[in-house]
Amino acid sequence: MSLGWPLFQLPMSLVDYVIAHELAHIRVSGHGVGFWRLLGHALPEWADRRDELDELGRRLWMGGLDS
Numbered sequence: 627m628s629l630g631w632p633l634f635q636l637p638m639s640l641v642d643y644v645i646a647h648e649l650a651h652i653r654v655s656g657h658g659v660g661f662w663r664l665l666g667h668a669l670p671e672w673a674d675r676r677d678e679l680d681e682l683g684r685r686l687w688m689g690g691l692d693s
């Protein structure tokens with residue numbers, strides 16, 4: 627994931643997630659336990675947001691644009 631995503635297409639809650647995610651990567655690279663723990667401090671509901679973004683990403687990039 628990167629900030630190259632079309633952020634303007636995302637709901638605000640998911641923009642928060644993407645930004646928190648990228649900020650966490652300044653401190654921790656990769657997606658190990660330490661990364662998710664850090665992200666959890668900024669955004670306790672990160673797992674829900676991540677699932678939401680995964681789902682939305684599939685729809686945006688895999689043929690969902692015509693719906």
Ligand SMILES: [Zn+2]
Pocket residue numbers: 627647651656657
């Ligand atoms: Zn990441």
